[in-house]
Amino acid sequence: MKAAMLAAVVVLAGAGGQQGKGLEIHWIDVEGGAATLIVAPSGESILMDCGWPDKRDAERIQKAAAAAGVKQIDHYLTSHWHIDHWGGVAELSGLLNIGTFYDHGFPDASAKDVDAKLKEAYLKACGGKNVVLKPGDSLPLKDKSLSVRILSGHGLVPGEKAGAAQIRKCAANPEHPAKPDDTSDNARSLGFVLSWGMFDFLDLGDLTWNVEHKLVCPENLTGKVDVYQVSHHGLAQSNSPALLRAVEPTVAVINNGATKGGEAAVYKLLKELPGLKDAWQVHRNVKTTPADNAPAELTANDEEKCQGAGLKLTVGPEGRSFTVEAPSKGTKREYASK
Numbered sequence: 001m002k003a004a005m006l007a008a009v010v011v012l013a014g015a016g017g018q019q020g021k022g023l024e025i026h027w028i029d030v031e032g033g034a035a036t037l038i039v040a041p042s043g044e045s046i047l048m049d050c051g052w053p054d055k056r057d058a059e060r061i062q063k064a065a066a067a068a069g070v071k072q073i074d075h076y077l078t079s080h081w082h083i084d085h086w087g088g089v090a091e092l093s094g095l096l097n098i099g100t101f102y103d104h105g106f107p108d109a110s111a112k113d114v115d116a117k118l119k120e121a122y123l124k125a126c127g128g129k130n131v132v133l134k135p136g137d138s139l140p141l142k143d144k145s146l147s148v149r150i151l152s153g154h155g156l157v158p159g160e161k162a163g164a165a166q167i168r169k170c171a172a173n174p175e176h177p178a179k180p181d182d183t184s185d186n187a188r189s190l191g192f193v194l195s196w197g198m199f200d201f202l203d204l205g206d207l208t209w210n211v212e213h214k215l216v217c218p219e220n221l222t223g224k225v226d227v228y229q230v231s232h233h234g235l236a237q238s239n240s241p242a243l244l245r246a247v248e249p250t251v252a253v254i255n256n257g258a259t260k261g262g263e264a265a266v267y268k269l270l271k272e273l274p275g276l277k278d279a280w281q282v283h284r285n286v287k288t289t290p291a292d293n294a295p296a297e298l299t300a301n302d303e304e305k306c307q308g309a310g311l312k313l314t315v316g317p318e319g320r321s322f323t324v325e326a327p328s329k330g331t332k333r334e335y336a337s338k
Protein backbone atom coordinates (compact mmCIF):
# COMPACT_ATOMS: atom_id res chain seq x y z
CA MET A 1 0.00 0.00 0.00
CA LYS A 2 2.69 2.47 1.04
CA ALA A 3 4.91 1.50 -1.89
CA ALA A 4 2.03 2.11 -4.31
CA MET A 5 1.34 5.52 -2.80
CA LEU A 6 5.02 6.41 -2.91
CA ALA A 7 5.15 5.48 -6.59
CA ALA A 8 2.13 7.69 -7.24
CA VAL A 9 3.84 10.64 -5.51
CA VAL A 10 6.98 10.20 -7.57
CA VAL A 11 4.98 9.89 -10.81
CA LEU A 12 3.07 13.07 -10.01
CA ALA A 13 6.27 15.04 -9.40
CA GLY A 14 7.76 13.62 -12.59
CA ALA A 15 4.65 14.55 -14.57
CA GLY A 16 5.08 18.20 -13.65
CA GLY A 17 3.17 18.37 -10.37
CA GLN A 18 4.06 21.37 -8.24
CA GLN A 19 7.50 20.19 -7.26
CA GLY A 20 8.62 21.31 -3.85
CA LYS A 21 5.08 21.94 -2.62
CA GLY A 22 4.11 19.29 -0.11
CA LEU A 23 0.87 18.35 1.49
CA GLU A 24 -0.41 20.82 4.10
CA ILE A 25 -2.77 20.47 7.04
CA HIS A 26 -4.05 23.53 8.90
CA TRP A 27 -5.84 23.40 12.25
CA ILE A 28 -7.87 26.58 12.24
CA ASP A 29 -8.75 27.91 15.69
CA VAL A 30 -12.52 27.75 16.08
CA GLU A 31 -12.47 27.94 19.87
CA GLY A 32 -13.28 24.37 20.84
CA GLY A 33 -14.97 23.42 17.56
CA ALA A 34 -13.29 21.82 14.59
CA ALA A 35 -12.07 23.04 11.19
CA THR A 36 -9.23 21.06 9.63
CA LEU A 37 -8.09 22.23 6.20
CA ILE A 38 -6.03 19.89 4.02
CA VAL A 39 -4.34 21.15 0.88
CA ALA A 40 -3.00 18.55 -1.56
CA PRO A 41 0.21 19.24 -3.51
CA SER A 42 -1.94 19.88 -6.60
CA GLY A 43 -3.91 22.55 -4.70
CA GLU A 44 -7.02 20.36 -4.31
CA SER A 45 -8.58 21.16 -0.94
CA ILE A 46 -10.46 19.23 1.74
CA LEU A 47 -12.10 20.78 4.80
CA MET A 48 -13.37 18.62 7.67
CA ASP A 49 -15.87 20.67 9.72
CA CYS A 50 -16.45 24.42 9.77
CA GLY A 51 -16.73 25.54 13.40
CA TRP A 52 -19.53 27.37 15.19
CA PRO A 53 -22.30 29.56 13.74
CA ASP A 54 -21.79 33.27 12.98
CA LYS A 55 -19.07 34.85 10.98
CA ARG A 56 -16.03 34.51 13.28
CA ASP A 57 -15.14 30.94 12.34
CA ALA A 58 -16.18 31.23 8.68
CA GLU A 59 -13.92 34.28 8.36
CA ARG A 60 -11.04 32.48 10.06
CA ILE A 61 -11.44 29.59 7.62
CA GLN A 62 -11.58 31.99 4.67
CA LYS A 63 -8.43 33.74 5.90
CA ALA A 64 -6.53 30.46 6.41
CA ALA A 65 -7.64 29.20 3.01
CA ALA A 66 -6.47 32.40 1.30
CA ALA A 67 -3.10 32.22 3.06
CA ALA A 68 -2.73 28.61 1.83
CA GLY A 69 -3.56 29.64 -1.74
CA VAL A 70 -6.95 27.87 -1.66
CA LYS A 71 -9.61 29.61 -3.74
CA GLN A 72 -12.42 27.12 -3.13
CA ILE A 73 -13.12 24.15 -0.90
CA ASP A 74 -13.26 21.17 -3.28
CA HIS A 75 -14.43 18.64 -0.69
CA TYR A 76 -16.23 19.67 2.49
CA LEU A 77 -16.93 16.98 5.12
CA THR A 78 -19.15 17.36 8.16
CA SER A 79 -17.90 14.83 10.70
CA HIS A 80 -21.22 14.86 12.54
CA TRP A 81 -24.21 17.02 13.29
CA HIS A 82 -23.03 18.96 16.34
CA ILE A 83 -23.03 22.73 16.27
CA ASP A 84 -19.26 23.13 16.82
CA HIS A 85 -18.64 21.16 13.61
CA TRP A 86 -21.19 22.37 11.07
CA GLY A 87 -22.56 25.52 12.73
CA GLY A 88 -20.78 27.84 10.32
CA VAL A 89 -21.89 26.16 7.10
CA ALA A 90 -24.23 28.94 5.89
CA GLU A 91 -21.66 31.66 6.63
CA LEU A 92 -18.80 29.73 5.05
CA SER A 93 -20.68 28.91 1.87
CA GLY A 94 -21.36 32.64 1.55
CA LEU A 95 -17.62 33.38 1.67
CA LEU A 96 -16.09 30.48 -0.27
CA ASN A 97 -17.27 28.23 -3.08
CA ILE A 98 -17.70 24.68 -1.86
CA GLY A 99 -17.57 21.82 -4.37
CA THR A 100 -19.05 18.67 -2.84
CA PHE A 101 -20.58 18.29 0.62
CA TYR A 102 -20.06 14.92 2.35
CA ASP A 103 -21.47 13.56 5.61
CA HIS A 104 -22.54 10.37 7.39
CA GLY A 105 -26.22 10.83 6.55
CA PHE A 106 -28.94 12.23 8.78
CA PRO A 107 -30.12 9.94 11.60
CA ASP A 108 -33.80 9.18 12.05
CA ALA A 109 -36.11 11.70 13.70
CA SER A 110 -35.53 10.22 17.17
CA ALA A 111 -32.03 11.75 17.24
CA LYS A 112 -32.43 14.85 19.39
CA ASP A 113 -29.06 16.44 18.70
CA VAL A 114 -29.52 17.51 15.06
CA ASP A 115 -30.58 21.16 14.90
CA ALA A 116 -33.45 21.55 12.40
CA LYS A 117 -32.46 25.11 11.40
CA LEU A 118 -28.86 24.09 10.75
CA LYS A 119 -30.09 21.14 8.71
CA GLU A 120 -32.13 23.51 6.58
CA ALA A 121 -29.13 25.83 6.14
CA TYR A 122 -26.88 22.89 5.24
CA LEU A 123 -29.27 21.44 2.66
CA LYS A 124 -29.68 24.92 1.17
CA ALA A 125 -25.90 25.43 0.98
CA CYS A 126 -25.38 22.12 -0.84
CA GLY A 127 -28.51 22.39 -2.96
CA GLY A 128 -29.76 19.13 -1.43
CA LYS A 129 -26.86 17.29 -3.06
CA ASN A 130 -24.94 16.05 -0.02
CA VAL A 131 -23.02 12.81 -0.55
CA VAL A 132 -23.20 10.18 2.19
CA LEU A 133 -19.88 8.46 2.90
CA LYS A 134 -19.68 4.97 4.35
CA PRO A 135 -16.82 3.17 6.12
CA GLY A 136 -14.55 1.66 3.49
CA ASP A 137 -15.27 4.45 0.94
CA SER A 138 -12.51 6.67 -0.39
CA LEU A 139 -12.92 10.35 -1.13
CA PRO A 140 -13.00 10.80 -4.94
CA LEU A 141 -9.90 12.98 -5.23
CA LYS A 142 -8.41 14.24 -8.48
CA ASP A 143 -4.96 14.24 -6.92
CA LYS A 144 -4.17 10.53 -7.05
CA SER A 145 -1.03 10.97 -4.95
CA LEU A 146 -3.33 11.27 -1.94
CA SER A 147 -5.88 8.89 -0.45
CA VAL A 148 -8.54 9.62 2.14
CA ARG A 149 -10.18 6.41 3.35
CA ILE A 150 -13.30 6.54 5.50
CA LEU A 151 -12.95 4.50 8.71
CA SER A 152 -16.12 5.35 10.59
CA GLY A 153 -19.55 6.75 9.87
CA HIS A 154 -23.05 6.44 11.29
CA GLY A 155 -21.70 4.27 14.12
CA LEU A 156 -20.15 1.69 11.80
CA VAL A 157 -16.61 0.69 10.89
CA PRO A 158 -15.38 -1.05 7.71
CA GLY A 159 -16.86 -4.52 7.25
CA GLU A 160 -20.02 -3.84 9.28
CA LYS A 161 -23.56 -3.77 7.95
CA ALA A 162 -26.17 -1.13 8.83
CA GLY A 163 -27.70 -1.87 12.19
CA ALA A 164 -24.58 -3.44 13.69
CA ALA A 165 -24.37 -2.98 17.46
CA GLN A 166 -22.25 -0.13 18.83
CA ILE A 167 -20.64 -2.39 21.41
CA ARG A 168 -18.54 -5.27 20.16
CA LYS A 169 -17.39 -7.92 22.58
CA CYS A 170 -13.72 -8.35 22.00
CA ALA A 171 -11.69 -10.79 24.00
CA ALA A 172 -8.38 -9.26 22.93
CA ASN A 173 -9.03 -6.10 24.92
CA PRO A 174 -10.64 -7.03 28.24
CA GLU A 175 -8.90 -4.13 30.02
CA HIS A 176 -10.95 -1.54 28.11
CA PRO A 177 -14.56 -2.52 28.75
CA ALA A 178 -17.36 -0.88 26.81
CA LYS A 179 -19.03 2.30 28.05
CA PRO A 180 -22.82 2.62 28.08
CA ASP A 181 -24.24 2.99 24.54
CA ASP A 182 -23.54 6.53 23.29
CA THR A 183 -26.79 7.68 21.69
CA SER A 184 -25.36 11.07 20.66
CA ASP A 185 -24.21 11.90 17.14
CA ASN A 186 -20.59 11.77 18.35
CA ALA A 187 -20.72 7.98 17.97
CA ARG A 188 -21.79 8.46 14.34
CA SER A 189 -18.81 10.72 13.43
CA LEU A 190 -17.15 10.30 10.09
CA GLY A 191 -13.49 9.45 10.54
CA PHE A 192 -10.75 9.00 7.99
CA VAL A 193 -7.13 8.13 7.50
CA LEU A 194 -5.27 10.22 4.95
CA SER A 195 -2.15 8.80 3.30
CA TRP A 196 0.40 10.62 1.16
CA GLY A 197 3.54 8.66 0.43
CA MET A 198 4.87 7.44 3.76
CA PHE A 199 2.78 9.91 5.74
CA ASP A 200 -0.50 8.99 7.49
CA PHE A 201 -2.92 11.27 9.33
CA LEU A 202 -5.93 10.16 11.37
CA ASP A 203 -8.98 12.37 12.01
CA LEU A 204 -11.97 10.67 13.66
CA GLY A 205 -14.01 13.79 14.46
CA ASP A 206 -15.69 13.37 17.85
CA LEU A 207 -15.92 9.58 17.66
CA THR A 208 -16.45 8.04 21.11
CA TRP A 209 -15.07 5.07 22.99
CA ASN A 210 -17.24 2.14 21.83
CA VAL A 211 -16.86 2.76 18.10
CA GLU A 212 -13.15 3.56 18.57
CA HIS A 213 -12.86 0.13 20.09
CA LYS A 214 -14.43 -1.54 17.04
CA LEU A 215 -11.74 0.14 14.92
CA VAL A 216 -8.95 -1.62 16.80
CA CYS A 217 -10.41 -4.88 18.10
CA PRO A 218 -10.02 -7.64 17.12
CA GLU A 219 -8.17 -6.12 14.15
CA ASN A 220 -6.42 -2.73 13.89
CA LEU A 221 -8.30 -1.10 10.99
CA THR A 222 -6.65 2.32 11.44
CA GLY A 223 -3.05 1.18 11.17
CA LYS A 224 -0.25 3.14 12.84
CA VAL A 225 -0.20 6.81 11.93
CA ASP A 226 2.23 9.70 12.03
CA VAL A 227 -0.22 12.36 13.15
CA TYR A 228 -3.39 11.93 15.18
CA GLN A 229 -5.93 14.71 15.53
CA VAL A 230 -6.92 14.02 19.11
CA SER A 231 -10.58 13.05 18.93
CA HIS A 232 -13.34 15.18 20.37
CA HIS A 233 -11.06 18.14 21.17
CA GLY A 234 -9.24 15.99 23.74
CA LEU A 235 -12.25 14.94 25.84
CA ALA A 236 -11.98 11.71 27.81
CA GLN A 237 -15.28 10.32 26.44
CA SER A 238 -13.13 9.62 23.40
CA ASN A 239 -9.45 8.62 23.05
CA SER A 240 -9.64 5.19 24.61
CA PRO A 241 -6.26 3.73 25.57
CA ALA A 242 -6.98 0.80 23.22
CA LEU A 243 -7.23 3.16 20.24
CA LEU A 244 -4.25 5.32 21.19
CA ARG A 245 -1.98 2.33 21.69
CA ALA A 246 -3.02 0.79 18.37
CA VAL A 247 -2.57 4.04 16.46
CA GLU A 248 0.84 4.84 18.01
CA PRO A 249 1.06 8.42 16.73
CA THR A 250 4.36 10.30 16.55
CA VAL A 251 2.58 13.62 16.92
CA ALA A 252 -0.81 14.45 18.44
CA VAL A 253 -2.69 17.67 17.70
CA ILE A 254 -5.41 18.73 20.14
CA ASN A 255 -7.93 21.13 18.58
CA ASN A 256 -9.34 22.25 21.90
CA GLY A 257 -10.68 25.56 23.19
CA ALA A 258 -9.50 27.47 26.27
CA THR A 259 -12.21 25.89 28.42
CA LYS A 260 -13.25 22.91 26.31
CA GLY A 261 -11.34 19.70 25.71
CA GLY A 262 -7.63 19.26 26.22
CA GLU A 263 -8.51 17.31 29.36
CA ALA A 264 -5.75 16.39 31.78
CA ALA A 265 -6.59 12.65 31.59
CA VAL A 266 -6.22 12.62 27.80
CA TYR A 267 -3.00 14.65 27.88
CA LYS A 268 -1.60 12.17 30.40
CA LEU A 269 -2.55 9.17 28.23
CA LEU A 270 -0.92 10.79 25.21
CA LYS A 271 2.30 11.57 27.08
CA GLU A 272 2.51 7.93 28.21
CA LEU A 273 2.45 6.61 24.63
CA PRO A 274 5.94 5.25 23.95
CA GLY A 275 6.14 6.53 20.37
CA LEU A 276 4.76 10.02 20.94
CA LYS A 277 7.29 12.80 20.36
CA ASP A 278 5.04 15.81 20.92
CA ALA A 279 1.46 16.83 21.59
CA TRP A 280 0.56 20.26 20.17
CA GLN A 281 -2.46 22.26 21.31
CA VAL A 282 -4.54 24.92 19.61
CA HIS A 283 -5.30 26.37 23.05
CA ARG A 284 -3.89 26.14 26.52
CA ASN A 285 -6.55 24.58 28.75
CA VAL A 286 -6.89 27.49 31.20
CA LYS A 287 -8.66 25.27 33.75
CA THR A 288 -5.72 22.91 34.34
CA THR A 289 -2.08 23.26 35.36
CA PRO A 290 0.98 23.77 33.10
CA ALA A 291 1.85 20.08 33.70
CA ASP A 292 -1.45 19.08 32.09
CA ASN A 293 -0.82 21.20 29.00
CA ALA A 294 1.62 21.11 26.12
CA PRO A 295 4.64 23.41 26.59
CA ALA A 296 3.84 27.03 25.71
CA GLU A 297 5.95 26.88 22.53
CA LEU A 298 3.75 24.07 21.19
CA THR A 299 0.50 25.87 22.04
CA ALA A 300 -0.95 28.28 19.50
CA ASN A 301 -3.04 30.35 21.94
CA ASP A 302 -2.25 30.94 25.62
CA GLU A 303 -5.24 33.00 26.69
CA GLU A 304 -9.00 32.71 26.30
CA LYS A 305 -9.11 36.13 24.65
CA CYS A 306 -6.94 35.35 21.67
CA GLN A 307 -6.20 36.22 18.08
CA GLY A 308 -7.34 32.80 16.84
CA ALA A 309 -3.92 31.42 15.96
CA GLY A 310 -3.79 27.99 14.34
CA LEU A 311 -1.29 25.17 13.84
CA LYS A 312 0.20 24.18 10.51
CA LEU A 313 1.70 20.94 9.25
CA THR A 314 3.72 20.55 6.06
CA VAL A 315 4.69 17.15 4.70
CA GLY A 316 7.97 16.86 2.83
CA PRO A 317 8.76 15.03 -0.41
CA GLU A 318 7.34 11.50 -0.64
CA GLY A 319 5.88 11.92 2.81
CA ARG A 320 9.18 10.95 4.41
CA SER A 321 9.12 13.72 6.99
CA PHE A 322 6.81 16.43 8.23
CA THR A 323 7.00 19.72 10.05
CA VAL A 324 4.54 21.10 12.57
CA GLU A 325 4.55 24.79 13.39
CA ALA A 326 2.87 27.23 15.72
CA PRO A 327 3.34 30.42 13.69
CA SER A 328 2.11 32.54 16.65
CA LYS A 329 5.10 31.26 18.69
CA GLY A 330 7.63 30.99 15.88
CA THR A 331 8.04 27.29 16.77
CA LYS A 332 8.74 24.67 14.12
CA ARG A 333 9.65 21.02 14.64
CA GLU A 334 10.46 18.33 12.12
CA TYR A 335 9.64 14.63 12.47
CA ALA A 336 10.37 11.52 10.42
CA SER A 337 7.39 9.55 9.10
CA LYS A 338 7.06 5.89 10.03
Ligand SMILES: [Zn+2]
Pocket residue numbers: 032033034082084085206232233
Ligand atom coordinates in the same frame (compact mmCIF):
# COMPACT_ATOMS: atom_id res chain seq x y z
ZN1 LIG B 1 -17.00 18.71 18.82
